[in-house]
Amino acid sequence: MTENNSFYRKIIYVVLLAVLLFPISYLGAPATVDDDGGKLALVRQEAGLGQSNLGAIDPASETIRMATLGLRGIAVSILWNKANDYKKREDWTNFRATLEQLAKLQPYFISFWKYQAWNLAYNVSVELDDVRDRYSYVTRGIDFLKEGTKYNQFNPHLISELGWFIGNKIGRADERVEYRRLFKADDDFHNRFFDGNPPPPEQRDNWLVSRREYEDSVSVVDDKKKSIGQKNPTTFFAAPAMSQINYAEAIEEDGVFQEKARAAWRTASKLWNDYGNREMQSSRGSLIRLADLNREELVARKLESEFQNLAPGVRDEIVAEKRANLPAEVVAALAVPESIRTEEQQRLAAEADASLDVSMQEIAEQIAKKYPDKAAQANKLANQIAEIQDRIFLIKNNRQVSNYDYWKTRTDFEQTSDALRARELAHAANQAFKEDADLLEARRLYEQSFDLWAKVLDAHPSLEFDSTTGSDLMEYVDKYNEILQQLDLRLSDEEVDASFPLWEIVEASDQERKYFDDIAEHKRRVEGSGQRPEPEADTPIEGDDPVE
Template sequence: MTENKSFYRKIVYVVLLAVLLFPISYLGAPATVDDDGGKLALIREEAGLGQSNLGAIDPASETIRMATLGLRGIAVSMLWSKANEYKKKEDWTNFRATLEQLAKLQPYFISFWKYQAWNLAYNVSVELDDVRDRYNYVTRGIDFLKEGTKYNQSNPHLISELGWFIGNKIGRADERVEYRRMFKADDDFHNRFFDGNPPPPEQRDNWLVSRREYEDSISVVDDKKKSIGQKNPTVFFAAPAMSQINYAEAIEEDGIFQEKARAAWRIASNLWRDYGNREMRSSRGSLIRLADLNRWELETSKLENEFSNIAPGIRDEIVAEKRANLSPEMLAALGVPASIRTEEQQNLAAQAEQSLDVTLAEIADQIAKKYPEKAGQANKLASRIAENQDRIFLIKNNRQVANYDYWKTRTDFEQTSDALRARELAYAANQAFEQDADLLEARRLYDESFDLWAKVIATYPGLEYDSTTGSDLMEYIDQYNKVLQQLDLSFSDEEVDANFPLWEILEGSDQERKYFDAITEHKRRLEGGDQSEATTEEPSSESADDSE
């Protein structure tokens, strides 16, 4: 009997296992070429969580990970330790080999690709003496990061990071002149990077390739609906336009002007305009466009006028009531001019001004009490105004983060003939000074350049002196000063002072106070000139009296 029970029990187990195969097959069957797979496979596909959705599947990587028999974490830890050891020993061959092994074990670990690419491009490259060897390791770091994007095609952060490496490591390094030249001429790199379909030579500038990668990262967000996580959208979406701006600056530094430079700035302007019109999510969850500031300010101004016309005088009544409740000390402090208030009076005045502040809600409540029939209209307008003010606050903050106004103005004026010619003349002046040692020609060219810059600044009065443009002009002015010194002249000389048109730029951008004495002397001359004009007017007046 016992043997029969054991037998029946085994039969039941087998039947139960067979029955369980059906839900397991329904839920967990993998997708194949001819079949969409089970329910879980379909859900993974819809959510984009399958390995094929993440990026390329490497059979070698999958085999190695299976071969670790669940000990992948231990293997990874050992390899990381080895990599750090080889790095300390400056054994770059074994270091690279270890990174390749790690890549097989951690193909979907984003931080791994970023960290080790940084190691190659930044930490390892600087240890080498020859600039060609340094460039070689910079491109190896970029290649390594590019390999990571193949496994993580739907990760905008990694693709954006690739754009940053190509743009900034090659375009901002101390060796950027050599790096940019080698990058353009590196056929092997471009063939690898673009999978055998490299761009034409004129499109191989590192900033243009960087822009392309940034645009690809944005495409992942727009087309595949992937999140940028905690990254600031104001910075993330500005990247393509900034790369184009950097390209336009770089070619002018290389001595390329005229129509090619104008076209580069025109594209930058268009990209910046598109960026300003892009709808982005703010830190408070609402959608904003940086270019909409004027629109919202105008609309809010109209709503505020409409709100104040519901019941004119209500605000003044509330202010009068609040003022009546202020202490005598506060009232006295308000009566003292701000420029001569003591510290105690400043504090009392600040408290008083805060107490006198009237909110929209307070006005709406007062309207509801005095004019109940207008309460609904007042509350509705107050709510709309508050929402608009919040949106305006967010737009202004994000415009400041992106330095939106400056770059909009910059991409506009750099296209003008005056700005293009001014930069070309400054470049030619520098060449005449450093290469030809022709001091008189260098001075003449700088003078022409500065006259044109004065016209540009007059046309765009909103240009800030402490901006990147101010720094560029200070570089030209510093070079000009070197020319003057070798001609036994200085900015303090009356001849130079009278003909130099950028005194406001010099004063606003002289952070190191190198030209303090010259600026002081210039102001003294201006004041003296005003006084002399005043004295010349008096005799004519007396003469007129005498003639009468």
């Protein structure tokens, strides 16, 4: 009896196993070229959870990882230690070989690709003496990062990082002149990087290639719906336009002006406007557009006017009631003119101002008490105003993060004939000074450039004098001043001062007080002649619109 029971149980187990094969096959069958696989394979594909959804699957990488027999973590630790040791010993051949081994073991570890690419492009390259050798390791770092994007082709962070390396390491390094020249002429690199389909020579500028990578990272977010994680959308989406701006600046630094420079700035302006009109998620989860500030403020003013007209005088009543409840010492502090208040009186006055502030919700509640029939409309308007004020606050904050207003103004005015000619004249002046040692010609060209810059600044009053443009102009002024010194002249000498139009720029940008005496002498001369002195950079002229 016992033997029969044992036999029957075995038969039941075999039957159950056979039955279970069907749901297991339905659920877990792997995908093949001809078949989509089981239910789990389909779900994995839809959710993008499969290894193939990350990027390329390298058979060699898979083989090496399987060969570690579950000890991949230990193998990785050993290789990291070896890589650091080779780096300390400056054994770059073994260092690179170790990185290649690590890449096979950690192909989907994003930080690995970023960290070791940085090692090659930034840390290793600076250890070499010859600029060509340094450039070689910069491009090896870029190649290494590019390899990482093949394994992680839908990771916007890694693709964006590639744009950063190509743009900033080549375009911002001390050796940027040599790096940019070598990059354009590097046929082997462009063949590798673009998989045998390199762009034409005129498109091989590092900033243009950088912009292309940034655009690819944005495309992954837009088209593949991938997340940018903790990255700030304001800076992430600005990157393509900033690369185009850097390209326009770089070619002018190289001495390229007129229509090519104009076209570069025109493209930069279009990209910046596209960026401003892009809908982005704010830190509070709401969607905003940076270009919507004026429109949102107009709507806010309209709603506030409608709200005030709903029950005129209610706000004043609330303020009067709050003021009547202020302590005597606070009232006394408010009565003292602001210019002569003590520190304690200033503190009390500030607290009073804060307490006298009236929110829209307070006004809505007061309207509901006095005019019950208007309560619903008052609450609706108060909520709409609070919502739009929150959007305005977020838009303003994010515009400051990307310096939106400055770059919008800059990309607009750099296209103008005056700005293009002004930069061309300044470049020619520098050439006359440095290469030809022609002081008189250099001075003449700089002065023509300054006259045109004064026209540009007058046409764009919103441009801050202490902006990046102000810093650019101060570089020109410094070189001009150097020429004056060799001619035994000073900026404040009457013959120079009389025609120099950029005193406001000098005053706003002279952080090192290099021109302190010249500025003082200029002001004395202006005041002595009865002319109206130029205002401080942050002080609007009475009767004019303030600089925003």
